[in-house]
Amino acid sequence: MSQQSFELLILGSSAATPTAKRNPTSQLLNVAERFFLIDCGEGTQMQLRRYKARFQSVNHIFISHLHGDHFLGLPGFIASMHLLGRQNELTIYGPKELEELMAIIHKFSETQLNYSIKFVHTQTASKQLLFEDEKVEVYSVPLKHRIATTGFLFKEKPLPRNIDKYKLEKYNVSFAEIHKLKKGLDAVDNDGNVIKNEQLTIEGPKPRSYAFCSDTKYFEELAKNIQEVDLLYHESTFLESKIDRAAQTFHSTASQAAQMAVLAKADKLLLGHFSARYDNLDLFLEEARPIFSNTELAREGSVFSL
Amino acid sequence: MSQQSFELLILGSSAATPTAKRNPTSQLLNVAERFFLIDCGEGTQMQLRRYKARFQSVNHIFISHLHGDHFLGLPGFIASMHLLGRQNELTIYGPKELEELMAIIHKFSETQLNYSIKFVHTQTASKQLLFEDEKVEVYSVPLKHRIATTGFLFKEKPLPRNIDKYKLEKYNVSFAEIHKLKKGLDAVDNDGNVIKNEQLTIEGPKPRSYAFCSDTKYFEELAKNIQEVDLLYHESTFLESKIDRAAQTFHSTASQAAQMAVLAKADKLLLGHFSARYDNLDLFLEEARPIFSNTELAREGSVFSL
Numbered sequence: 001m002s003q004q005s006f007e008l009l010i011l012g013s014s015a016a017t018p019t020a021k022r023n024p025t026s027q028l029l030n031v032a033e034r035f036f037l038i039d040c041g042e043g044t045q046m047q048l049r050r051y052k053a054r055f056q057s058v059n060h061i062f063i064s065h066l067h068g069d070h071f072l073g074l075p076g077f078i079a080s081m082h083l084l085g086r087q088n089e090l091t092i093y094g095p096k097e098l099e100e101l102m103a104i105i106h107k108f109s110e111t112q113l114n115y116s117i118k119f120v121h122t123q124t125a126s127k128q129l130l131f132e133d134e135k136v137e138v139y140s141v142p143l144k145h146r147i148a149t150t151g152f153l154f155k156e157k158p159l160p161r162n163i164d165k166y167k168l169e170k171y172n173v174s175f176a177e178i179h180k181l182k183k184g185l186d187a188v189d190n191d192g193n194v195i196k197n198e199q200l201t202i203e204g205p206k207p208r209s210y211a212f213c214s215d216t217k218y219f220e221e222l223a224k225n226i227q228e229v230d231l232l233y234h235e236s237t238f239l240e241s242k243i244d245r246a247a248q249t250f251h252s253t254a255s256q257a258a259q260m261a262v263l264a265k266a267d268k269l270l271l272g273h274f275s276a277r278y279d280n281l282d283l284f285l286e287e288a289r290p291i292f293s294n295t296e297l298a299r300e301g302s303v304f305s306l
Numbered sequence: 307m308s309q310q311s312f313e314l315l316i317l318g319s320s321a322a323t324p325t326a327k328r329n330p331t332s333q334l335l336n337v338a339e340r341f342f343l344i345d346c347g348e349g350t351q352m353q354l355r356r357y358k359a360r361f362q363s364v365n366h367i368f369i370s371h372l373h374g375d376h377f378l379g380l381p382g383f384i385a386s387m388h389l390l391g392r393q394n395e396l397t398i399y400g401p402k403e404l405e406e407l408m409a410i411i412h413k414f415s416e417t418q419l420n421y422s423i424k425f426v427h428t429q430t431a432s433k434q435l436l437f438e439d440e441k442v443e444v445y446s447v448p449l450k451h452r453i454a455t456t457g458f459l460f461k462e463k464p465l466p467r468n469i470d471k472y473k474l475e476k477y478n479v480s481f482a483e484i485h486k487l488k489k490g491l492d493a494v495d496n497d498g499n500v501i502k503n504e505q506l507t508i509e510g511p512k513p514r515s516y517a518f519c520s521d522t523k524y525f526e527e528l529a530k531n532i533q534e535v536d537l538l539y540h541e542s543t544f545l546e547s548k549i550d551r552a553a554q555t556f557h558s559t560a561s562q563a564a565q566m567a568v569l570a571k572a573d574k575l576l577l578g579h580f581s582a583r584y585d586n587l588d589l590f591l592e593e594a595r596p597i598f599s600n601t602e603l604a605r606e607g608s609v610f611s612l
Binding site: 066 | 322323324325326329330348349351352355356372373374375378379381382385386389390401403404406407410411414415416452453
């Protein structure tokens with residue numbers, strides 16, 4: 001049995017001012033064939049096309065905050081899904097003002113969508129469960145930025161235990177019992193004895209998790225909400241030489257992002273939301289890796305699979 | 307003396323749904339070093355960077371209507387100009403609801419711009435002078451679309467007469483008199499006789515004009531407002547085989563755009579706003595040129611100089 005997918009596609013890596021090569025923030029996360037769009041900066045729909053992503057498979061969009069570079073691609077994406085015939089409900093998780101804004105845009109353009117949009121309002125007081133099904137759960141986590149902002153934590157539900165075929169032989173259990181074991185039930189051996197499920201199975205793969213943290217200043221309490229995350233995306237708008245500017249604008253440096261990865265005991269760190277002033281992004285790695293070695297850049301088109 | 311500039315850069319050629327290669331509507335027109343941005347679909351600021359256009363030189367933005375593919379790049383462009391230190395006033399010409407929408411977006415993002423924006427509200431009852439200085443005038447022209455929409459007509463002011471150096475010799479007028487002639491005054495010959503300006507000068511170049519007409523259904527009255535325009539951009543969302551769909555959605559076909567160029571006695575026609583369903587845009591030329599031969603496609607990055 002192949003493991004279920006857990007794959008992140010980076011659609012935009014730039015901070016507020018995009019460049020000719022860097023788009024504003026957006027990411028597409030596929031967990032067990034649920035496609036979650038995370039932030040939706042201007043141009044996201046074109047980026048989705050560029051990388052041949054499954055446009056209409058997105059049923060859940062998460063918006064961290066209402067600075068333009070994180071949501072201005074949303075109205076166009078919503079309109080295009082409509083024009084391309086979407087009928088499935090879309091759920092948008094974000095600040096409550098986003099619902100108001102979309103209503104106004106649709107009023108002025110006299111748009112009546114073919115599909116319904118459900119809005120789930122985020123808040124910044126505490127971690128909050130936003131979405132849950134049998135495979136995945138998604139939480140918002142409070143960030144500290146100039147306006148109300150949340151990050152998002154995506155976690156696989158505990159995965160089923162794997163059947164150990166050598167144990168089946170050892171305990172004289174026929175393959176016909178496998179369907180019981182898969183359901184978590186005990187099996188019966190060829191002599192009629194009950195054999196406990198745990199004796200015939202081994203622990204399933206560790207549930208994987210991804211935390212998206214943009215935009216935020218560095219603050220240690222964040223680490224509590226994302227402990228032992230496998231993949232951490234943490235914004236690094238600036239290099240350490242601009243730490244004052246980072247504090248002033250409620251952003252982080254590459255070193256601070258790396259420090260957060262250490263505190264959160266993350267497995268891997270992705271840096272992004274790079275200020276347009278930087279051409280050479282390798283400088284971000286050079287600054288972060290001495291603090292947290294397993295660090296990569298979240299550049300347009302990069303794919304990270306867990 | 308070199309003629310003043312009159313140059314159009316196409317930033318986007320797609321209809322409502324952009325494709326990987328075609329961006330939503332936007333154009334940059336340079337008339338005598340006035341940089342007019344016409345419509346501002348999603349991604350316009352990235353397109354301006356791609357084509358190395360002069361970002362902060364834009365002081366006037368014209369928005370035809372409030373369908374997303376014509377204005378959703380505006381909030382991001384406004385924000386980027388702010389972040390890049392703009393201080394000069396910006397004037398935006400468009401439907402009055404646009405002012406309301408921008409105010410809401412700035413309220414939700416808690417943005418206080420470093421520069422002021424002046425809004426000039428367009429109306430669709432009649433042709434209207436929107437802007438005028440010593441070199442250029444800009445009019446709105448009513449279009450017929452599903453929501454209130456205007457086109458825009460950009461016209462050079464009458465250009466000064468050119469001094470005829472052979473006539474100066476013939477009439478025995480010294481070069482020292484040139485500054486008077488340039489001001490439109492009469493000159494004095496070397497014997498003290500007054501020589502009329504018209505005798506020493508020849509008519510200046512014909513003032514040039516550009517009409518932007520998107521989005522609209524085909525309607526003959528439009529031709530009156532753009533008579534003898536040098537360059538006509540007319541939307542052609544569809545080919546003639548979709549003429550019913552064009553009528554239904556208040557759009558035009560390539561043939562209809564060509565017919566409008568004939569009625570308006572235009573010199574050259576540009577087609578644009580192509581539906582995403584069409585891959586081969588040459589079909590638009592094949593349809594339009596038998597009706598109006600001097601037709602070109604308004605594709606991303608194309609430059610048209612008059």
